[in-house]
Structures are given as C-alpha cells and as structure tokens.
Amino acid sequence: MGRLRVQRRQYHSRGKIQLLIGERRVRWRTVLKGSGNYEKKWVVGLAFKNLLRYKRRTLITASAIAFGLTMYIWIDSILTGAAEESVRNLRWYETADAMAAGTGYMDDRDSLPLGKSFAWEKLASDLEAAGMDVTPRITFGADMVFFRDPYPEDGNVPARIIAIDPIRDSTVFRLRDTLGEGRWLLEGEDGALIGRWFAEDIGASVAAPIIAVTETRDGYFQTIDLEIVGILDSPNPVINREGFYVSLDTADMYLEMDREVTSLYITWPGAELGINRSDSLVDLVEEAGLEYSPWDVQAADYVAVMAAEYSGSGTVIFLILIIAAVGISNTMLMAVYERSREIGMMRALGMADRKIRHMFLLESAGIGAVGSFIGILVGALVNIPLVKYGLDYSAIMRDSNFGYRMTGIFYGSWHWQGYLYALILGIGLAVLVAAVSTRRILRLDIPSSLRFN
C-alpha cells in the first residue's frame, strides 16, 4: 500500500505518466494474480484522480448537467405544484371527494338534466351516520338577463347555476371562505353569489338585480328574480369565471323540485391524505338506487387534460435534457478523444478494454454526480422563492386556464421524487454519453489509438 501511495503521488505529476503506467503495469499484473478488490479500488481511484486532473473539463461538463437538471427541477416543481393545487381546488370547490347522483346523470350532465333528481335526506342521514359530511346541490342552466343601470348595458349571458344549502355547504366545500365582497347566502332568500371575473365581465356589483331565465323540472319556462348578495374570489378559476350560486330553497321553489336535488356531495376525514372509504360509500349510494362518482370521475376532463399536459411537459423536459446531453456528449467526447493516446498506451501495456471502459464510465459517473449535486442544489435554491411567492400568470389565466384549476399564481412544490429522478438522470446521462464515446475509441486498434489526434 505504501508503494501504491508513492505511485499515486507520482501519478499527479503529468511528466511521469509513462513511467507510472509502466510501474502500474507491473502492479497491474500483480493485481491480476491477487485481490479483485484491489483492482476495483485501483480503477476507481484512477477515475477519481482523472476527475481532479481535468478540473476545467469536469466543471464545464458538470455545469451542462447542472443547468439541465436545474431546469428539470424548476419545471417539475411548477408542474407538480400546479397539479397538487388544481386537485385541491377541484375537491374544495367543485367535486368534493365524491358525489352521489341519479342513474345516468353523469353521462348526461352536460345538458344539466333536472329530470334525474332524487330525494336525498335518507341517504344523507345514512352517510352522516357513517362519519361523512354531505351537502345537496341542484345544478341547472339559465340565461342570465340584466339591464342598464346598475349594469353598464343591457345583456344576457348563459350560465350554469348551482343551488347550495347555505348552511350545509360549508361542511363539504370551502366556497364560503372565498367570499370577497358582500355577504353569504341566507336560507330561503332569492339572493345570488357570483364569481369575481363573471361579475366584472357583465358589470355586476353587490345588490344588483339579475333575472335567471330557466325552466322548471317539468320543462316550463321560468324566471327567477335574484339580487346579487356576494362576490366570490376563489383560487379556482372556474368559480371566478363561471360561478353563480343561489340557495337551495330558491331553486326548489322555482324549479318545482319537490325537495329533490341533482347531486349529493360527500367528503370524509382524511380523504385528502388518501384514506379511501369508497367501498362502504358505494354500497350506501347504490342501495339508494344512485350512482357513485369519485372526484376524478367527475373531473374526468381535467384528468385527461392533465395527462395530455404532463405528456407535453415531459416532451419539454426531454428537450431540455437533450440540450444538456449535447453539451455533455461534446465535452465527454473531447475528454475521451484527447486521451486516446493514453488509452492506447494503457491497452498496449495490457490493460483490458473492459477495465478502461469501466474507468471512463466511473469518471463520467463522477462528472454526472458533481453536475447532479450542483443542479439539485441550484434547483432547490431556485425552488425556495418559487414555493414561497410563485410565478404570476394571472393575466393569461383569466382568459384561459389550460385545464388547471388555478387563478394565475403557479407555486412550486417540494417534489422530492423529482430530485431523485434528477440525480439518476444526471449520472445516467453522463454514463450513457461516455459509454458511446469510449466504445468508439476502443474500437480503434492500439497503433491507431496511439497515433490518434
């Protein structure tokens, strides 16, 4: 071991490399006859020394990897944060954890059918006895008609109205927390809550009258004279853009629903943590002759859009990694080619190609690891303000949400899995590129390697 240390010191001196390799050859043969562990340690040691020997190359290559991984971590953080917040906003404001509805309602829900309504009290009692919170809702279509003064001009706009139980609703949804102006609905009053953007688009304000032209459950034309009592500032853009809520009593009376509703929304403690109550729920709901729809079935469109967006984002990430890979491959190629004579010498002195390849792969893995750690470190530092302050895309999100249920500020997320992927990607990519380069140089015969420029 003492001799090896001496040789290592000599190895640092570039002028003695041939002597060193010569001595190493002796030692190498000894190694071949002796301990396999020592041989491995020697290859690892040489690879490590080469990392330090070519500091500039190591740093440049590692920087390319670090840049790619920082970008990856940044995008992954935004996408994960957006997806998490979107799901949260869907469950808090639109779908709850699950819904019970009449048979066929889900298939036909775009036409907002009132004919598939059901009596909900008995099922609600059973579900509450099982430890769940429930709230009934009636969803129906209407043409909202408004006139100049207090509105800027006469007009009408189609809307999807959701009738809520002003007291029960807060046990399942968080709509009440988003009241930005005015007051919450009272039971039995002909009042309405409207999303902020919706109100701005038509020029509505608190206390403004508005007429809903709709139809009763039997299909007769019906009008409901409403007064806007509150404006909602929801983190869910769908609520801000389209939200229009009236009290359940109002809808029941004007739509002649006979105490029936179109859906019963359900939530249970721990649902957001993944505690599944579906089995017992499905039984209760089906016993009542209704259909059970968990949140992701209700939000199937959102799930599909997210899958498509994730695929698209994956392509962006892939392109970033390709750019990084080009940088890495260039520097690794240079690293391997500029040492082709050294490789030829090692091969001439009897070092097996497998060992040489092993050494280069270890060396590139080292570069990958350095780049990955830098990338992860920079990515984590960039992620701190991203998580705390986010990126404000509200100017774009007001008109189009791209499927996300967010009002505009994209917050990052601490997605530790992404960091692990980054580490694996960084090292894997470097090793892959080095493997290709080393394979090319090892395909040359030894004289060609020694003459290689």
Added chain:
Amino acid sequence: MNFKRFLILVITLTAIAVNAFSQTAEEVIRKMDELQTFDTMYSEGTMITEDRFGEKRSTYKAWSRGSQDFLIEFTNVEERGQKILRVDDELYLFYPDAEDIIPMHGAALKQSMFGDISYEDITEGRNTLDKYDVEMIGSEIVDGKDCWVIEMIATSRDVPYPKQIVKVGKEDYVLREAEYYARSGRLLKIVDVIKVETFGDGRLMITEMVMADQLRRGSSTRMRIDTLEIDPRLNDDLFSLRSLY
C-alpha cells in the same frame, strides 16, 4: 226574500255566463287552429331579427303537412342548406358543412333558432286544446279589431310556456296578438300580427308578424311570408331524414 232570489239569480247567471264563455273560448281556439292548419303548404319567407347589434336577415323555404310536420330550408348565403325537420314529434337539424343530422332534445330546444324564436316556439303545433285549458277573460280592441282575450293554462308538459294570453279576432278567428308567460307569471314574449291575407278558398292566413322578447330590450324578430302555396302535392319522403342530405 227578494234579496235571496236576487242572489240565486246572480249566481245562476254567472254560472251560465262562465260556462258559455268557457265553451266559447274552446270554440274560438278550435276555429283559430282550423283556420291556420292545412293539409299541406309550401311557403317562402324572410325572417328579420333586430337587436342592439343591428339587423340580420334570413330567407327560407318551408313545407308543412298537417299541424305537426314541417321542413324548413334556409336559402340566404350565410345559412344556405341548413335544414330543420319536425316529424314524429322529433326535431332534427342538418348543417351542410358538417354533413350531420343533430336531433334536438330537452334544454337544447330552448336555444334560439333565429333571433327571439326558439326551436320550441316552432314545435308547438296547432292542437292547442290538447295542451291547454282555455278560459275567456274578456274582450279588447287590437289594431282596430275587436278580439276575444283568452287565457290558456298548460295542461301538458310538452309545451314551453305554462301560460299564454291570446287575442283572437271576433269576426275572423285570426290570432291578432299573443303573450307568453313564464311559470313565475313574468311576461316573456309578445307576438303581434302585422298582416293577414286571404288565399285560395277564401281562408285567411297570417303573413307577417313580430315576436318581441320582453326580457331583451330592443330585440324583436319579424317573420314574413313572401310566397304561399296552399295544399300543394308533396312527396312523403320530404318529411324524412333522407330529405335532409
């Protein structure tokens, strides 16, 4: 005693009068329906809608059979080839660009077909007494014509308006004005008959009327028949899905 006799007389006369009015209202509506129903009919016309955005004009050809079935084909440049078919109590739309037939059901029927006219407005048919309880509620002069004022309350779920008040000429049994109400009692639309012409066998036909939406101020739709042919020979295939392509 005299007062009691007087009271009985008043009650009896009132009952007779109410009964007489009720019968009269039904008779008026029946005659009005008969007058506007033809075995077959072909017409060409124009629809003009006016609102705060301006005026829009469409022309069409229409074929009808009895009180229910009809086919409308738009002929103006923007909508040329679009067709609406009503047959067997179903309504179908055909868009030539899509080359597809769209059946209309439920809430879709409430959508605007043209201006203030919804698809439901054109699907009511003329068998009014099957769908409404009618009651005579008075008389009124409309555009110089003495008219019966009849209130119609829906008994069928197949009609969009739960209540209508129609004003029908006492002399000619032609509709002169109609008011359509929502379930809440709010007036939704008013139809004013502008022009009535005499055709062929001396029957009267409404050839121009205006429908005004009372909730959309300044919005109205004028329907005018430019050419009319009563009882033409029509092929039965005309009122089938095949005719849409």
